[in-house]
Amino acid sequence: MAAESRRDGGRSTVLGDAQLGELGDVLRGVIAASVAKTGRAVLDIVDVGGGTGGLAVPLATLGHNVTVVDPSPDALAAAQRRAAEVSAPLTAVQGEAASVDSVAGMAAADLVICHNVLEYVDSPGDAMAAIARVLRPSGTVSVLASNTVAAVLHRALAGRFAEARRMLLEGESTAGVPRRFTLPELTALIEGSGLRAGEAHGLRVFVGLLPGALVDGDPGAAAGLQALERAAATYPALRDIAAQLHVLGHR
């Protein structure tokens, strides 16, 4: 698989996992565009806060040079075990997002992944600034984060009105950890680091709102929901209430 993927410049279906859905489609597009732009089939990819390698290892099996930077030694060890199981070379380095640009041996990156991490860092602005410094000219960052609007909606639907109102009024700056973000807040973070905010997608618009019984044990309904999620991901009014927001930033 790895050799075959190296030859096809990242167009393989390794990222075609149904769970990744729209996110897999977007990342495949980013990788293909970067391969075309740079003329290099092998990209330098940094997964900041990459944890146990759930995305980094599939990217490494595509033949790219992937580095996971994470403060957790346990997560890094798990990522390395996962990579070894599929014989994919993976570099795992202990470090923080806010100092990713000074991690020993860190090369400039064509693509930085920052998924489900800004919720936990001390300063999202510092983290994004360091990520921007790691990106090569024409490099891209893929940011995925929890959406404040979805959290408010979920609490309101559960009858937790005071909590929902507090979350809505306090916003990103005072909500504590894990933090959540609105799309304008994520866009401002990306642009505040000197990058240009690109495409935005919403992931899991309906999944968290629906009773599981609607799709459990019904493959047709599950496939229908998945198709609906893909259609809703870029439909602004629906994207903006998704559980997670995915935004690209370009150098």
Ligand SMILES: C[S@@+](CC[C@H](N)C(=O)[O-])C[C@H]1O[C@@H](n2cnc3c(N)ncnc32)[C@H](O)[C@@H]1O
């Ligand atoms: C929810 S997990 C996300 C893991 C992976 N990115 C994913 O999407 O599955 C959050 C990760 O962020 C890491 N993390 C926490 N604080 C961090 C920081 N200051 N800088 C970088 N990573 C951090 C944690 O160790 C953990 O691996």
